[in-house]
Amino acid sequence: MNTYPNNDLEILIATMNRSDLYFLESIFQQPLIEITANVVVINQSKSHLITTNSENIKVINSSEFGLSKSRNLAITNSSAALCWIMDDDCVILPDAIKNIIEAHHRIPSTIITFQTETTKKEKLYYNYFSRKQSHTKKSLYTVLSPEITFKRKGLLGQGLKFNESFGLGADFQDSENFVFLNDAFYQDRSPYFYNQTVVRHEELNSSQEATNDRVIYARGAIAAYLKHNITFKKWKYGFFLFRKGLVLSTSELRRKIKTFENGANDYLKSIN
Known part of the structure; x- marks a missing residue:
């Protein structure tokens, strides 16, 4: 069984047209100066640049656009053993990082996905599986970006990455998560579902x-x-x-x- 220290996880955040890092305060629900998590921010912009002096927050400014390109750039520039995909409009729940690391201690799967709650009375975003289990082909369709975590070495070893033809800013502006997870599924690397809630997001119509x-x-x-x-x-x-x-x-x-x-x-x- 692999073991990971508490600081061996990086949160990979895609964003656009930012000139500072204060948007992280909404995600972490704490002042920027108090954020201790390891973060990789990909800021896609033609005119806005972010700079940082923080040792735990890495920033890559890119003039190329496309959500999947941003995800892949974050993976390339990450260095931790574990990575967590994050959107810039979510709230990370208390103990989420600890819970994700503990799940990777227990489960050997390269990709482990979790649950999201909505802002509507802590209602779950989807009708998730009631227990921990491997994903099915059908369940891959409903995985949200901030539910995806992975062992970086395993992901790179399998040659897995986001298909840059899919996702916002690409030719086909949706379904990048499904394609990513489905590619893993058909490499006999079935993503695993862990029935624990780690993030909050607005409910979608x-x-x-x-x-x-x-x-x-x-x-x-x-x-x-x-x-x-x-x-x-x-x-x-x-x-x-x-x-x-x-x-x-x-x-x-x-x-x-x-x-x-x-x-x-x-x-x-x-x-x-």
Whole structure:
């Protein structure tokens, strides 16, 4: 069993257009000067630079954009044995770092994911598994970025990284977490779920996401990435929108289906 000291975890944070580190106070719920966690901040900006004198906070300013590019840059510049992916609009819960390290003590899996609570009366973000277990193909779809932790050496040894075609700022602006975890799954490195809550995040309106052209386009790309039957998948998604009352007219439904198909076709073109 591997053992990790309490300071052997780095929190990898992607952000944009920041000129200072005071946004970290919201994440850690404490003054900047009191933050002792090891942090790697990737600040993507054409005009804003962050500087730091802190020994435990490393900053990389990058003029390249794309969430997955930011994630990969953070992994490359990390140095701790354990890493935790973090968004810049979350709150880290008390004892989360200690709990993550303890989970990696116990579980040999390279990737371990956790739970998120919402700001609405501490309600959980999803209906998670009720116990600790390996992820299934289906459960990978609902993993949030700040739930992902990993053993850095194992990740790099497997050649795993975020696919830079997916995620905000990329060609397909969604589903980067699913592709990352699915790639691990198919390397026989099944990510493991640990039923402990480590972070808080605002609740998302899933109905709005389902009709968002950005999301539909990316889901078409995911269907192609998974080598599914695109004709079947586009009509299945269209029927879902119709059944849920999320489209108001047949013309709108046709346009949504076409957006799904375009995403699939554009993904196939990108890999040929």
